[in-house]
Amino acid sequence: MDQSMGRSLNETLAHVSAQLGCSPYSSEVASYLDDHDELRHLRQHFLVPKIGDLPQSDLSVVDGNMECIYLVGNSLGLQPKSARVYLEEELDKWAKLGVHGHMEGSRPWVRAEENLEELTARVVGAKSEEVALMNGLTVNLHLLMLSFYQPTAVRHKILLEDKAFPSDHYAVESQIRLRGFDPEQSMLLISPRKGEESLRTEDILEVIEKEGDSIAVVMFSGVQYYTGQLFDMAAITQAGHRKGCYVGFDCAHAAGNVDLQLHDWGVDFACWCSYKYLNSGCGAIAGAFIHEKHNGSIKPALLGWWGHDLKTRFNMDNVMDLQPGVKGFRLSNQPIMLVCLLQASLEVFNLTSMKALRRKSVLLTGYMEFLIQHYFSKDSSEPLKASIHIITPSDPEQRGCQLSLSFSIPVKEVHKELEKRGVACDVREPNVVRIAPVPLYNTFSDVHRFIQTLRAALINQ
Numbered sequence: 173m174d175q176s177m178g179r180s181l182n183e184t185l186a187h188v189s190a191q192l193g194c195s196p197y198s199s200e201v202a203s204y205l206d207d208h209d210e211l212r213h214l215r216q217h218f219l220v221p222k223i224g225d226l227p228q229s230d231l232s233v234v235d236g237n238m239e240c241i242y243l244v245g246n247s248l249g250l251q252p253k254s255a256r257v258y259l260e261e262e263l264d265k266w267a268k269l270g271v272h273g274h275m276e277g278s279r280p281w282v283r284a285e286e287n288l289e290e291l292t293a294r295v296v297g298a299k300s301e302e303v304a305l306m307n308g309l310t311v312n313l314h315l316l317m318l319s320f321y322q323p324t325a326v327r328h329k330i331l332l333e334d335k336a337f338p339s340d341h342y343a344v345e346s347q348i349r350l351r352g353f354d355p356e357q358s359m360l361l362i363s364p365r366k367g368e369e370s371l372r373t374e375d376i377l378e379v380i381e382k383e384g385d386s387i388a389v390v391m392f393s394g395v396q397y398y399t400g401q402l403f404d405m406a407a408i409t410q411a412g413h414r415k416g417c418y419v420g421f422d423c424a425h426a427a428g429n430v431d432l433q434l435h436d437w438g439v440d441f442a443c444w445c446s447y448k449y450l451n452s453g454c455g456a457i458a459g460a461f462i463h464e465k466h467n468g469s470i471k472p473a474l475l476g477w478w479g480h481d482l483k484t485r486f487n488m489d490n491v492m493d494l495q496p497g498v499k500g501f502r503l504s505n506q507p508i509m510l511v512c513l514l515q516a517s518l519e520v521f522n523l524t525s526m527k528a529l530r531r532k533s534v535l536l537t538g539y540m541e542f543l544i545q546h547y548f549s550k551d552s553s554e555p556l557k558a559s560i561h562i563i564t565p566s567d568p569e570q571r572g573c574q575l576s577l578s579f580s581i582p583v584k585e586v587h588k589e590l591e592k593r594g595v596a597c598d599v600r601e602p603n604v605v606r607i608a609p610v611p612l613y614n615t616f617s618d619v620h621r622f623i624q625t626l627r628a629a630l631i632n633q
Contacts (some may be wrong), residue, residue: 179540197546202620205539211532215613217449218250218521223594230592241595241622246397246425246574249451252520258512279515283482285457285506291518292459295526296423296444297433304460304498304516306478306506309424310339312443312460315501317347320418320441320475321389328353329387330595331379333371334361337397340422344391360387369563370401370570377411384415390416390467391419394426394442398600400564400574402430406437411419413438424448427459428612429533429572431526434461441466448609451517457510462498476503520612532611534568539616540575540609541621550580558586558630563604574608576600581630589629595622 179187188204189196206212223229224236242250259499265273274281285305293300293321306312328351330344350360362379364371381392390412395402405421412419420441426432428449434442435543442461446452472479479492479500494500521529541562543609548560564571579586587599597607607620 181535181542184535184583185539185542197281197543199617199620199624202539202616205535205616209532209616211524211528212615214520214523215615217253217523218613219253220250220613221596226591228588229589229594233592234594238594241618241620241625243414243607243609243614243618244596244598245451245610245614246297246400246429246448246606247598247614248447248454249428249449249517249610251453251614252451252513252516254519255453255513255516258516259509262508262512278601279508279511279613281505281508284508284511287513288515288518291515291522295432295450295518295521296427296442296459296461297431297437297520297526298435298461299464301497301499302435302461303469304502305511306460306504307458307474308455309422309443309445309458310343312458312501313340313343313345313422315472315474316420316441316443316460316462317389317391319342319470319501321347321351323348323351323353323358323388327386327388328358329360329383329389330358330389331360331362331383331392331417333392333396334363335398336393336432337422337424340391340393370396370399370565371403373404373407376403376408378413380408380415380417384412384417386442387412387415387417389418389420392421394421394423394432395429395572395574398604398606400425400576400578400606401570402426402565402569402571405439406433409439410438425574426572429574431530431608435463438465439463443580444612446514446517450514451520451612452514455510457506457514460498460501462501464497467496472501474503476506478502478506529611531571533609534609536609536614536616536619537571537573537575538568540607540619540622543619544575544577547623547627572608573610574606576606578603580603586629590625593625593629595625 185196188201192200194200220239220242223234223238223240265277269276279287289303291302293303308579332344345355348355353416392403394405418440421446423442427444439452440463445458447454447456472633479495479502481495484493550559552558559580563576563578583599583605587605597605599605
């Protein structure tokens with residue numbers, strides 16, 4: 173793309189529109205960017221729902237045969253086309269081989285998830301031996317916290333962002349109670365400055381420096397689910413380590429979205445789900461990371477036989493031969509059907525790189541922001557016109573692909589009108605519509621269609 177030649181977003185759009193002889197807000201610009209997108213072929217690996225199949229579509233105002241405008245990969249990614257093929261392969265193997273499926277086929281059930289650990293490691297910037305696929309996100313967070321959160325009378329606090337995702341908040345709260353401490357005293361919550369929506373990195377680092385001697389664990393999200401803010405994970409990790417804290421991240425909204433380097437940043441632990449940007453379906457198998465530096469020191473608090481080394485697992489002598497690092501945290505064999513779904517998605521990721529996806533994402537989300545600011549900025553000369561305030565940081569280095577939109581009119585009515593017109597996005601209380609143009613399968617034309625659809629939806633407000 174032209175931006176790869178060193179141009180800024182605005183320069184790229186101005187250059188393209190001048191070359192085409194059209195306005196930078198024209199659909200011709202979107203088509204040009206799609207035609208020159210080196211990753212455009214990846215979309216063909218996914219199934220995009222038709223507008224007519226979506227339950228809220230109003231076919232009197234939109235063509236039901238068109239593909240919907242799917243901008244909700246931050247909540248549930250699209251289905252890879254190979255997912256059904258892989259599921260049917262395992263159902264067929266079960267039918268034909270029965271119990272022998274544990275040891276036979278391209279993904280023997282006894283070690284099926286291990287085939288995907290290298291692919292997963294590439295996505296999150298880790299070594300394959302630092303990654304395990306197991307359970308769900310919150311289960312993994314609890315397992316990790318049981319080992320990393322070792323509070324003392326002096327160092328007992330857990331630092332996390334105020335308004336963290338509820339499950340993270342509940343997990344931290346319950347871990348503190350489990351150890352006999354009071355969340356009112358041991359949960360250290362940090363909020364944005366008055367009048368601001370996002371946390372400043374310097375404020376996070378200042379709290380760590382000031383309170384660090386009493387903090388046992390710094391536990392942040394990689395990308396904040398509500399605002400879409402991408403935290404400076406490297407800086408937070410370094411600051412925590414300087415004060416003797418363990419540092420962990422919930423990467424649910426970061427894995428598959430931004431270019432993570434968990435190993436190089438020295439992150440102690442992390443966990444993530446795989447149904448959002450990793451496109452593995454609702455309730456998909458989750459992932460966990462523990463840095464290799466902890467292999468000899470951090471042990472699982474809870475044991476299960478899948479943490480036992482495979483070479484001796486079936487000796488059945490009830491003497492634990494614990495695998496090192498995060499592999500020892502596995503409790504049970506993984507659901508093969510969920511492994512199939514994750515494999516289908518990770519193979520698409522393996523056709524490119526996170527760096528390439530990130531380059532496209534910066535341009536794609538920047539294009540969305542550019543159009544929103546043009547059409548929907550607050551205008552004092554038109555006080556009755558519906559306007560949008562983007563609460564996600566404008567700096568591409570401080571966000572992933574998601575933009576969180578705050579409207580000057582009731583947000584649920586806006587969402588309803590968008591759904592009627594074939595847009596898949598979501599609302600988060602109290603007043604935000606989240607849109608996420610995912611570089612793996614979304615196009616610049618998707619973005620342009622969304623903006624024109626939003627304009628039509630707001631006419632009715």
